[in-house]
Amino acid sequence: MAAERIQPTSVFQPGLIDRLPAVRGRLRANAPLKDVTWFRVGGPAEVLFRPADRDDLIDFLKARPADVPVTVLGVASNLLVRDGGVPGVVIRLLRGFVDMQADGNDVLAGAGALDLNVAKTAQQAGVAGLEFLCGVPGAIGGALRMNAGAYGTEIKDVLVEAEAVHAETGEIRTFGVDELGYSYRQSSLPAEWIFLSARLRGHAGDPEAIGQRMLEIQGQRGDSQPIKTATSGSTFKNPEGHKAWQLIDQAGCRGLTMGGAQVSEKHTNFLINTGAATAADLEALGEEVRRRVFETSGIQLDWEIRRIGIAAGEGGAA
Structure with a gap:
């Protein structure tokens, strides 16, 4: 076709x-x-x-x-x-990359599979240990790239291996978790490698108990994060020994606005689009937050949100 x-x-x-x-x-x-x-x-x-x-x-x-x-x-x-x-x-990566299946205590998932759906697949198969994924927005490919985690568990804790293709050569390789150079919210695997799928390993558990834990995680997330607004997850990585949201709050940034962008009143490590924001508004607000945090604490916040593309007027469409 x-x-x-x-x-x-x-x-x-x-x-x-x-x-x-x-x-x-x-x-x-x-x-x-x-x-x-x-x-x-x-x-x-x-x-x-x-x-x-x-x-x-x-x-x-x-x-x-x-x-x-x-x-x-x-x-x-x-x-x-x-x-x-x-x-x-x-x-x-959407259709064609969302397949999921349980294999004993493992779950095989395509890079386009939603983290939440992977957690549900594990729960239905009685595989415990992957519940944290229901609290991670996004899909498995992104989770593999940034070592996503929540509620005390990260991808590196459950990953057995991941398949990837090289963007320049088309070469296919399977990487063991130890080959991916995982640290807090990042992998050392060069960006030219595109993740295709992953094998995640949990342990035997009771589906009802697993489901209950997932409900608890989703409840905690809803209570503490502005998930019903136009946001994009945690904005900045937690500096070693510190919580980003606390540093932002101490810098007086709660509710800070720039154009249509705002620092969330509910969770200060979230930026939100109030309805009329541009990407430039959001990025500028983030940089202002970084400036104020450094000014008040001497700590440099690093972006967790991935920023791509070019600014308006630099050669693309307006």
Whole structure:
């Protein structure tokens, strides 16, 4: 089946889509990303590629022009897309990457599988130890990349191995957890490797008890985080020995606004789009928070949210 090629109304480089190899999935030029990000802001992808499946992605990577950059998205839960959009090809792993199945005390999950759904699959199979995933927004691919965690457990604690493809060569490799160089909220695996799937290991448990623990986690998350607003998860990493939200609060940033962006009143390590924010508003507010925290505590906050693309007026669509 030929790929659907939707012609753009405005583009970064006229004709880029016509230089790309044929695919079985969908290619779309000047594709809006604003509505797929949890912040609900940002410019378009120069070209958006939704692979039909694993083989479609691998074939595309092997055949794509070497000068065309690629950026991988999952569900864009911990992401800020700048207002000028993202040059090159944005690859979004959705259908074809969401399969999940239990295998004894293991759960096999595609990179596009929602963390919550992986936790539910484990619960239904009587696999305990993966409950924390119901408190992690996003999909498994992003969780693997940033060593996502919550409520005392991180991906590195349950990961057995992960399969990935190299964006430049199409090479497939399976990495053991010890090869991924995990530390707090990051992996040392080069960004050229795109995660395809993971094997996660828990232990035998009672489905009812597992379900109860998941309800507790979701309740705690709802009570403490602004999950019903346009936000994108924790904004900054916790510095060693400190809580980012406490440093932000002590710097007087609770409720601080810039344009349509605001530091959450409920949890100060969350930025929210009050309805009219731009990506520039959110990034500028984050930088102001970092400045004030450093000024009051001498501690430099590091972004946990991934920021991609270019600012409006730098060459992309406005």
